[in-house]
Every structure is written in structure tokens, then in C-alpha cells.
Amino acid sequence: MKQDQFINLPLFLVLFGPFLVISQNQPFNEDMLGLIVFKAGLEDPKNKLSTWNEDDYSPCNWDGVKCDPSTNRVSSLILDGFSLYGHINRGLMRLQFLQILSLSRNNFTGTIKNDLLTLWNLKVVDLSENNLFGTIPDGFFQQCWSLRVLSFSKNNLTGKIPDSLTSCFSLATLNFSSNQLCGELPYGMWFLRELQSLDLSNNLIKGNIPEGFQNLYDLRELRVGKNLFTGKIPESVGNCLLLKLIDFSDNFLSGKFPESIQRLTSCTFLSLQGNSFTGGIPHWIGELINLEILDLSENRFSGWIPNSIGNLESLSRLNLSRNHITGNLPETMVNCIKLLSLDVSHNHLKGIISSWLFRIGIQSNNSKRNSSSFSSVYYYYGLQVLDLSSNAFFGQIPFGIGGLSSLQTLNLSTNNIYGFIPVSVRELKSLYILDLSHNELNGSIPDEIEGVISLTELRLQRNFLGGRIPVQIAKCSALRSLNLAHNKLNGSIPASIAELTNLQYADLSYNKLSGTLPKELTNLTQLFSFNVSYNHLQGELPVGGIFNKISPSFVSGNPLLCGSVVNHSCPSFHPKPIVLNPNSNCSNSRSSLQNHHHKITLSISVFIAIGAAISIVVGVVAVTVLNIHVRSSMSHSDPPFALSGGEDCSFSPSKDPNCGKRVMFSGDVVDFVDEAHNLNIESEIGGGGFGIVYYVVLRDGSSVAIKKLIVSSLTKSQEDFVREVKKLGEIRHHNLVVIEGYYWTSSSQLIIYEYLSRGNLNKLLHDDHSKIVFTWRQRFKIISGIAKGLAYLHQMNITHYNIKSTNVFIDFNDEPKIGDFGLLNLFPMLDHCVLSSKVQSALGYMAPEFACRTVNITEKCDIYGFGVLVLEVVTGKKPVEYMEDDVVVLCDMVRSSLEDGKIEQCIDEKLLGDFSVEEAMPVIKLGLVCASKVPSSRPDMAEVVNILELIQCSSEGQQEDLQ
Structure with missing residues (x-):
């Protein structure tokens, strides 16, 4: 049958299918009928369903279809990654013996229908990675007793998770990740006692995570990251003794590290990243001996890193970055022999960078223990990422750094490290990124840098490095980014840099480089940024390549450079002979006409620009006058707002109905500092169309920003104003400024915000x-x-x-x-x-x-x-x-x-x-x-x-x- 002959086939088959017969008087199987109806509603651009032939006796040999040999009925329909388009239509409702329905990684659209789970034998439903939208109907889960696996991940579903989900008592795997689901979690979810894997990550689900984990005693994986959860992690999570993976990352959770987690000794993955947890990292963390990944980054953890961290011999990735951790790294970490990545950047760690740090993951070689060579005493296990940046480490870089032969990223930037760059860096054959910037390194860049053959980024800016740029740097053929700015490098720029054919970015600014720019640099076709400003370079800028489009600021600060880019013509020692043009009069006439036309065009452009500028200036002046008028009228009608306590009428509104009160959402009446502060020009920090913003210090020493509305005549009544501001004050989101309170009188309204000093x-x-x-x-x-x-x-x-x-x-x-x-x-x-x-x-x-x-x-x-x-x-x-x-x-x-x-x-x-x-x-x-x-x-x-x-x-x- 040709494709255009069954455009309207689904309706026809649904109405008359039971009465149809095909060639040789074979009955039309119910399963085949359902699949043909399903196919007719789809687009199959890659012809994946070419084997689906309605003339077959049975669909059991069709691609993606499996049958139960005992009943010869379709038991499995797996079309993952078939690139199919269309809706999931009712044809599937005929597959009454279907147990597995997997349509992931396609382009199915439309909403989820209520009757999909009326197929009572269904055990697996996977509709992930499609374009389904709308809400999940509340009645969808009312007949899901046999369902074991359900995945709607990576769609565009919205709305709340239906309460009817609690009917799915046999559910073992539930995945709603990467949608736009919102609202709070239904409490009944914690009674799905068969649940082994729960993934709600990357949604907009809010509220507290309810207690009840003690019922999920079979839970192995828990992913609720990238949502809007607030409050604390329930202590009952520690009752899920089989948990191997825990992900609470990127929410708004707070409080201390839950003590109950210490019971989860089977856990291999634990992430609390991107929340607001406080307190110290607990000493019992070393009891989670099976941990492979521990990510506590981007929180407010403080205190020292416990010595017990060294007990985590299976640990492969440790991320404690962006916290308030102090002290030094515990030497026990050398026992973490499987560590691949260590990131403690952006903390308050300090102390000398000890040599033991570069033995993490290195095991002893007893046969060579008497050798004085570091590389011969130890052999390397596998550390790949070491990031100690943005702390207060000091001391020299140990020579033993060369032992980390599998290191791919080394970042020691923004510390107080001094001394030389050790020549042992030549042993870092696998290193991609080397960042030693913003330190106090001196000496020169070692010639041995040529040994770092995999290097793509070299960042040494803002140190005290001197000497020449080594010509051997050309051996780092993979280099794409080179930043040596703000040092004391001297000598000429080596022509060998032109051999770095992958170079895209180079910053050599603010050094003492001299000589001319190598003409060979014009051959670097990938180079799109080359900054040599503020050096002692001289001579003519090369022509071609990067220099045809280089920014003047990238060559500024070199007074002896010449060329059109720096607007400084180069001296000519061989002037060209003057050749008289016999058609000079004609040429001059044409030139004169062209110049005249150019002047006319320029005049029009200038006229338009001037006109636009005048309009803008008039507008600005008008608005400014209006604002000044409004402020002036307010200043005459409303006295300065005193921030101190005492006899301010806001504390006794009963005496004067026109007096207001200052209310903080964290308490009742706000306590300001005792000194007499006014909202005056000295404390003004900004302003806009709605009001002026002032900086104010409260009695407890905390700072706030106060916006004084300058369009008070347009505000609502006090009741409406307070109601609206309270609504705004209840809004809490990681990326919204917090409204902390308000002040109201009939003539003056203030809104109190958190103060962000940056x-x-x-x-x-x-x-x-x-x-x-x-x-x-x-x-x-x-x-x-x-x-x-x-x-x-x-x-x-x-x-x-x-x-x-x-x-x-x-x-x-x-x-x-x-x-x-x-x-x-x-x-x-x-x-x-x-x-x-x-x-x-x-x-x-x-x-x-x-x-x-x-x-x-x-x-x-x-x-x-x-x-x-x-x-x-x-x-x-x-x-x-x-x-x-x-x-x-x-x-x-x-x-x-x-x-x-x-x-x-x-x-x-x-x-x-x-x-x-x-x-x-x-x-x-x-x-x-x-x-x-x-x-x-x-x-x-x-x-x-x-x-x-x-x-x-x-x-x-x-x-x-x-x-």
C-alpha cells in the first residue's frame, strides 16, 4: 500500500479494523492493527519503520517489536533513537499484552494522555528525551499497579507532580528530570516502598523536602539537584542504608551537614554543591569509606578540613571550592591513592605548599627507595586535576611537581607563591592547562617548558618573572592561549612563536620587551588577539595577518613603534621619485568633485547626529528638571527621614495617624544605629525612575540599601502598599535581591533591600x-x-x-x-x-x-x-x-x-x-x-x-x- 493511500487510515482502522481481513483470509491481528495505526500518525524521516508491512502475518519480526513466544502477542516496543515525529496516538491501546514501551530520544510532541497506563501489563514506560509538553494528568497514575520503571526526563512538562503517583506501589525507578515541573512534592511519594532510583533533578520544584525517607529502605539513587528546594535535608535520609548516590546540588538548602549521612557507608557519590550549608565538614566524613566523588563546593562551610578525609582511599574526585574553609590541607590526604581531581580553590586556606601534596596518588617503589631522585622513588597513580587557586598558600613550588606525570590541569593562581618555576615541569607531558598567575614568582620561564608538549593554555601573568621568552616554547605546538602580561620579561619576542600554529590568544603586555615584532607572526592564521602594549618595542608593524585588524590599544605604550595602526608614520630613507601626471588637471577635477561630494555627505551625517544629540539632551534635561521638581517638592513637604530610634513618630503611630512604622520581615520594628542618620545626599548610592537608593547601617552592624520612592503620589493606599510589599518580601530566589522590609506614611514610602557592596x-x-x-x-x-x-x-x-x-x-x-x-x-x-x-x-x-x-x-x-x-x-x-x-x-x-x-x-x-x-x-x-x-x-x-x-x-x- 502506498503512503498516500492511508493518510486517513487511523480513523478507518479504528472504526472497521475488527472486520477487516487480508490476503489469504488471515485474520488481522489486534497488535498489528494497533501498530499500523500508530505508524500512520508518525513521520519517519530515516525510514526506520520500513519493515512494518501491513501485509505480514505477524508484527513479531518488525524492527523494534518483540513478542512473547508463548502467546505470540507483542510484549515489547522499543523505538529508542528512531528520529520519529508525531503524537503518541491511541493505536498503542490495542497492545493489551505490552510490557515494555520505550520511545526515548525521538521527537514526539503533544501532551501525555490519561489512558496510556490502562495497559495493565505495562512494566516499563520510557518517553524520555522528546518534546512532550503540558501537565501530567492527575488521573494518569490511577492504574499503574504493575509499573516498575517510568521516565519522562528531558521533555517540556509543566505543572505539579500528581498526587496519584502514590498509587504506583511497584515503582522501582522514577525519572522526571530536566522538565519544568513546579510546586511541592506530594508527601505520598515517600510511601513508594519499592523505589530504588528517584531522579527529580533540573526542575522548578520548591518547598521543603519532606521527612519520610525511612520508608524508602530500598532506595539506591537520589537525585533532586537543580531545583528550588529550601530548608534542611531531612535527617531521615540516613535511614536509606542502601543509598549509593545522593545529589542535593544547586538548591537553596541550608543548615548543618546532616549527621545521619554518616550511616550511609555504601555511598559512592555525594554532592551538596551550590547551596547555603554552614558549619564545618564533619570529622566522621572519613567513615564513608566507599566514597568516590565528594562535592561540597559553593556553600558556606568553614573550619578545617578533617584529617579523616585521608581514610577515603576510593575517592577519585574531591571538590571543596568556593567555601570559607581555613587552615592547611591535611597531610593524611596523601593516602587518597585513587584521587583524580582535587579542587579547593576560592577558600581561605593557607600554609606552605608541601612536597607531600605532589605525592597524592603516588605509591612507593621499594626497590629504589635509596635514590635521591623524586621521580625514581615514586611512580604515579593518576591525579589529573589540581586546583589550589584563590587561597593564601605561600612558599615555593616543590621540585616534586614533576612526579605528577598524568596531571592535565594545574592551577595555583592567586596565592602568595614565590621562587622559581621548577625545571621539573618538563615531566608534565599530559598537562593541558598551567596557571601560575597572580603570584610572586621570579626568575625566568625555564627552557624546559618545551617538555610540556600537550599544553594548550599557559597563564603566568602578574608575577615578577624576568629574562627572555624561551625560544623553546615553540615545542608546545598545541598552545592556544599564552598570557605573560604584567611581568618583567625582556629581550626580543622570539620568531619561534610563529611556529605555534594553533595560537589564538597572546598577551605579552606590560613587560620590558624590546626589538621589532617578528614578521613571521603574520602567518598565524588562528591568532585573533595579540597584545604587546606597554613594552619597549620599536620599528614598523608587520603587514598582514593579525596586524591588519589589530586594536590600537594592543600596541599602545610602545612609542617607537610606527605604522598606520599607531598613527605614526615610519621614517623613509629611500623616497620615491616624484612622477608628474599629465592628466593632473582632470584628476584634480575628479578629486575635487569627490571631495565635495564627501563633504556634503559628511555634512548631512553630522547634521543628523547633531539633531539626534539635541533631541536626547532635551529629553534628558526635561526628565532631570521633572525629577528635581519632584525631589524639591518632597523635600519641602517631607522632613528628612531619621534612622535613629528615640522619639521618631514611627514608634508611636497611635499619637499621629500620619506616622508610619519601619517593619523588617525578620522581626517587628527595625533597629537602626543610635546616631542620627538621615537619608541625605551623603548616603546616596544610586537612583532610577522609581526612587533614590541610600546606604544605611543597622544597629546590629549589618548594612541595608533603602529605596525612597519619588513617585509617592502614584502609590496605592497603605493597606495595598503593605500587602504588595509583603508579597515581594516572601519571594526568595538565589538570583533575586532580598526585600527585607518597608516603611510607610502617606507622604513617604521606603523599601528596605539587602545590601550588595560589590x-x-x-x-x-x-x-x-x-x-x-x-x-x-x-x-x-x-x-x-x-x-x-x-x-x-x-x-x-x-x-x-x-x-x-x-x-x-x-x-x-x-x-x-x-x-x-x-x-x-x-x-x-x-x-x-x-x-x-x-x-x-x-x-x-x-x-x-x-x-x-x-x-x-x-x-x-x-x-x-x-x-x-x-x-x-x-x-x-x-x-x-x-x-x-x-x-x-x-x-x-x-x-x-x-x-x-x-x-x-x-x-x-x-x-x-x-x-x-x-x-x-x-x-x-x-x-x-x-x-x-x-x-x-x-x-x-x-x-x-x-x-x-x-x-x-x-x-x-x-x-x-x-x-
Whole structure:
């Protein structure tokens, strides 16, 4: 039968199937009928179902189909990775003996139907990695008594997990990971006593994790990471004695390390990463002798690392980074003989880097114990990653570092390490990344660096290294990034660097290099950033290659360099003879006409630019005058707000109904410092369209930021104001600024926020005085955090309205926090003055629909602003920049560069060599899609979060492949 002959086959077969007969009078099998109906509703671009022939007597030999030999009925349908498109239709309902249904890694769409589990024999249902959407119907699990395995992972499912799930008493494996499920966990889940594997990771599930783990005595794997869980980990988790894998990462959990976990001696994987746990790492951690992976990073753990950590002989990966851990590393760690990765970066560790540290995983060789050579006394087991960066370690790098012959990443940056780089680095044949930057190293770069043949990144910037750049560095043929900036290197730049054909980024700035630039550098086709600024270089800049597009700032600070890039012509010792042109008059006439035309064009451009500038200035002046007028009127009508206690009327509202009170959500009336502080210009730290922000210290010594609303006449009544602010105060998310309290009178309203001393993203990105230079990984984390915070607001039905870099604050863990959210709900209406002020203050971030006279404020407006923010973070440029005779709009510039295939030129030059183009490109494209001029073309923020996670996973996968 041809394909076009059964376009309407499903309906036909459902109605008349039982009465059909095929050739040779064979009855049409119920299973075959169901499968043909199922196939008819699908697209099969790779022809995977070519063996499904309706003329066959039985479907048991079809691809993906298995039958029970005793009944000859279909018992298994496994079509994983067949690239099928379409809906999961009712044809499958005819497979009454089906036990296994696995359709993972396809492109099935639509919602999950209530009747799928009416197939009473079903034991396995795997619909993972498709495009299913919508909620899981509450009645879906009402007939799931035989179900053992259920996976809906990596789809687009929303809504809550149905309470009816508790009916699946036989369930052993449940996987809802990587969806958009929300709400709280149904308590009845803890009565699924057969459960062995539970994976709810990467969703939006919130609330406390309920007690009840004691019922899951057969549980082996527990994954609830990347959600919105709060509170503490239930102590009952320690009753699941068979647990091997525990993942609570990337939530908002707090409290101490749960004591009950010490009973889980079978555990091999434990991750509490990315939460707010406090206290010390417990001494009993060494009792978990089967641990292979322990990740406690990005928390608030303090104190010393316990000596018992050395008992974990099976440990392969230990990550304690980004905590408040003090002391030194315990020498007992040398007993962790299987350790592959050790990361204790970004803590407060100190002490000498002892030689024993480089014996981790190294076993004794008794036959050579009397030898004085380190490499002959020991042989290596397998440490691959060692990251001690951003601590307070001091001392010299031990010579024994050469014994780590399998090391792939060594990061000792941002410590107080001094002395020479040991020549034993030549033994690090497997090393990809060597980062010794931001230390106090002296001496020279050893010639033995040539032995590190796998090296792709060499970071030695900001030390006191002298001497010449070794010519032997050319032997590091895989090198892609070379940073030697801010040292005392001298001599000429060796021409042998031109042999590094994979080199993409080189920074030799702020040294004492002399001589001319080797012309051979123009042959480096992969090189896109070459910074030699502030040296003693001289002579003519080479022509070609990187030097045709090099930024002038990359060669500045070399007064003896000449060439067009530095706007300094080179002296000519062989002047060319003057040749008279017999057609000079004609040429001059043409030239004169061309110049005249150019002048006219330039005049028009200048006129347009001047006109635009005048319009902008007039707008700014008008808004400024209006704001000054509002502030002036307030200053006359409302006395300065005293922050001290005493006789302030806010403490006795009964005496004056117009007096308000200062309320903190953590208690009742706020206690400010005793001194008389006013909200005056000395304490002002910022401002915007809604109000002025002041810095204030409370009585307990903590700091807050207070926003004084300057459009008080537009606020709601006290009752409405308090109700709205309390709603906002209940919002808690890792990427949102916390609202800690409020103050109300009829003439003055204040909102009290947590204070983030590091400042806003705009300042950190664009302030010339800022010493912060964000890496690509930090920028990606900022973009991802903003997306998560905004997605959470939209989930709470809150439109921000004013997304911009000045409303995003960065804490000391590089986590972004969105501020000023929900303020629109405090105003019953916005007049033209306030709206104009808001648009002016967020110039470049506002969606095109704001130009309409009637503004329809939707979540899509926020998404537009987020898209602009993405481009701002990646490029380091402001949304709108004013040049001498032009106005550059960031979105237009990036979009144009993408179309011309020159997107690398848009990326912040501070990033060059410190990022993956494969990861940056999709991020830029995502920013452009979010900043689409058509609102319907912009994705939802939940989709944006998923896309960013896919980009990150893809990038990490590529890095793992490289390793």
C-alpha cells in the first residue's frame, strides 16, 4: 500500500479494523492493527519503520517489536533513537499484552494522555528525551499497579507532580528530570516502598523536602539537584542504608551537614554543591569509606578540613571550592591513592605548599627507595586535576611537581607563591592547562617548558618573572592561549612563536620587551588577539595577518613603534621619485568633485547626529528638571527621614495617624544605629525612575540599601502598599535581591533591600576604575543566573518592566541578583512623566512595543531586555554608544556582524583567549533571538534556562572529549 493511500487510515482502522481481513483470509491481528495505526500518525524521516508491512502475518519480526513466544502477542516496543515525529496516538491501546514501551530520544510532541497506563501489563514506560509538553494528568497514575520503571526526563512538562503517583506501589525507578515541573512534592511519594532510583533533578520544584525517607529502605539513587528546594535535608535520609548516590546540588538548602549521612557507608557519590550549608565538614566524613566523588563546593562551610578525609582511599574526585574553609590541607590526604581531581580553590586556606601534596596518588617503589631522585622513588597513580587557586598558600613550588606525570590541569593562581618555576615541569607531558598567575614568582620561564608538549593554555601573568621568552616554547605546538602580561620579561619576542600554529590568544603586555615584532607572526592564521602594549618595542608593524585588524590599544605604550595602526608614520630613507601626471588637471577635477561630494555627505551625517544629540539632551534635561521638581517638592513637604530610634513618630503611630512604622520581615520594628542618620545626599548610592537608593547601617552592624520612592503620589493606599510589599518580601530566589522590609506614611514610602557592596553589573562591566575583569565562565554564570531569576519571577506572574544592567547586582561568588522587581505593582497608574523617565533611564533595553502610545506590558518585554543584557555581558559594550558622528545600537551591531560572519569581532577583547567560540556563538544567537523585534518570536524564560543548560552541557562535553 502506498503512503498516500492511508493518510486517513487511523480513523478507518479504528472504526472497521475488527472486520477487516487480508490476503489469504488471515485474520488481522489486534497488535498489528494497533501498530499500523500508530505508524500512520508518525513521520519517519530515516525510514526506520520500513519493515512494518501491513501485509505480514505477524508484527513479531518488525524492527523494534518483540513478542512473547508463548502467546505470540507483542510484549515489547522499543523505538529508542528512531528520529520519529508525531503524537503518541491511541493505536498503542490495542497492545493489551505490552510490557515494555520505550520511545526515548525521538521527537514526539503533544501532551501525555490519561489512558496510556490502562495497559495493565505495562512494566516499563520510557518517553524520555522528546518534546512532550503540558501537565501530567492527575488521573494518569490511577492504574499503574504493575509499573516498575517510568521516565519522562528531558521533555517540556509543566505543572505539579500528581498526587496519584502514590498509587504506583511497584515503582522501582522514577525519572522526571530536566522538565519544568513546579510546586511541592506530594508527601505520598515517600510511601513508594519499592523505589530504588528517584531522579527529580533540573526542575522548578520548591518547598521543603519532606521527612519520610525511612520508608524508602530500598532506595539506591537520589537525585533532586537543580531545583528550588529550601530548608534542611531531612535527617531521615540516613535511614536509606542502601543509598549509593545522593545529589542535593544547586538548591537553596541550608543548615548543618546532616549527621545521619554518616550511616550511609555504601555511598559512592555525594554532592551538596551550590547551596547555603554552614558549619564545618564533619570529622566522621572519613567513615564513608566507599566514597568516590565528594562535592561540597559553593556553600558556606568553614573550619578545617578533617584529617579523616585521608581514610577515603576510593575517592577519585574531591571538590571543596568556593567555601570559607581555613587552615592547611591535611597531610593524611596523601593516602587518597585513587584521587583524580582535587579542587579547593576560592577558600581561605593557607600554609606552605608541601612536597607531600605532589605525592597524592603516588605509591612507593621499594626497590629504589635509596635514590635521591623524586621521580625514581615514586611512580604515579593518576591525579589529573589540581586546583589550589584563590587561597593564601605561600612558599615555593616543590621540585616534586614533576612526579605528577598524568596531571592535565594545574592551577595555583592567586596565592602568595614565590621562587622559581621548577625545571621539573618538563615531566608534565599530559598537562593541558598551567596557571601560575597572580603570584610572586621570579626568575625566568625555564627552557624546559618545551617538555610540556600537550599544553594548550599557559597563564603566568602578574608575577615578577624576568629574562627572555624561551625560544623553546615553540615545542608546545598545541598552545592556544599564552598570557605573560604584567611581568618583567625582556629581550626580543622570539620568531619561534610563529611556529605555534594553533595560537589564538597572546598577551605579552606590560613587560620590558624590546626589538621589532617578528614578521613571521603574520602567518598565524588562528591568532585573533595579540597584545604587546606597554613594552619597549620599536620599528614598523608587520603587514598582514593579525596586524591588519589589530586594536590600537594592543600596541599602545610602545612609542617607537610606527605604522598606520599607531598613527605614526615610519621614517623613509629611500623616497620615491616624484612622477608628474599629465592628466593632473582632470584628476584634480575628479578629486575635487569627490571631495565635495564627501563633504556634503559628511555634512548631512553630522547634521543628523547633531539633531539626534539635541533631541536626547532635551529629553534628558526635561526628565532631570521633572525629577528635581519632584525631589524639591518632597523635600519641602517631607522632613528628612531619621534612622535613629528615640522619639521618631514611627514608634508611636497611635499619637499621629500620619506616622508610619519601619517593619523588617525578620522581626517587628527595625533597629537602626543610635546616631542620627538621615537619608541625605551623603548616603546616596544610586537612583532610577522609581526612587533614590541610600546606604544605611543597622544597629546590629549589618548594612541595608533603602529605596525612597519619588513617585509617592502614584502609590496605592497603605493597606495595598503593605500587602504588595509583603508579597515581594516572601519571594526568595538565589538570583533575586532580598526585600527585607518597608516603611510607610502617606507622604513617604521606603523599601528596605539587602545590601550588595560589590555593586551592579553596569559598574563592574563598564566603569574604567573597576579592577574586575570577568572571565568567560563568570560571564556565562551571570547570564545563566539572570535567566533563572527572571524565569522565577515570570513563574510567580511578576513582570519586571525595567531589566537593565544597573538593576543586576553581583555578589562575591559572581552570582547575579536582580533588583527592583515588582515595583510596578505598587503604582495604580503610570503617568506620561514617569513612563518617559523609565524609558529614558533604560535606553537600549526597552522592547520596540514600548514605542506604541498604549504600552502593553508583558513578560516578552522583560525577555527583550534580557536579550540585550546577554549581548552586553558577552561584548562588554553598552546597549547604546555615542560615537563622534554616529550612534551605535548594540543589537543592530551584533546582528550585522553575525550576518557578515565576523561575530568574533564583537566579543569583549578582555575575553579573548579565555572562552570557547563554540559556547559563545549560541549564547550570542540566543541573545539576538530574545531581543527580536517581534514579541512572539521571543522564547519564554523557562525555555531560555533550558537552552543555556544545553549550551553548557554541550561545552562541557566537548571539553571532556578533549581531555
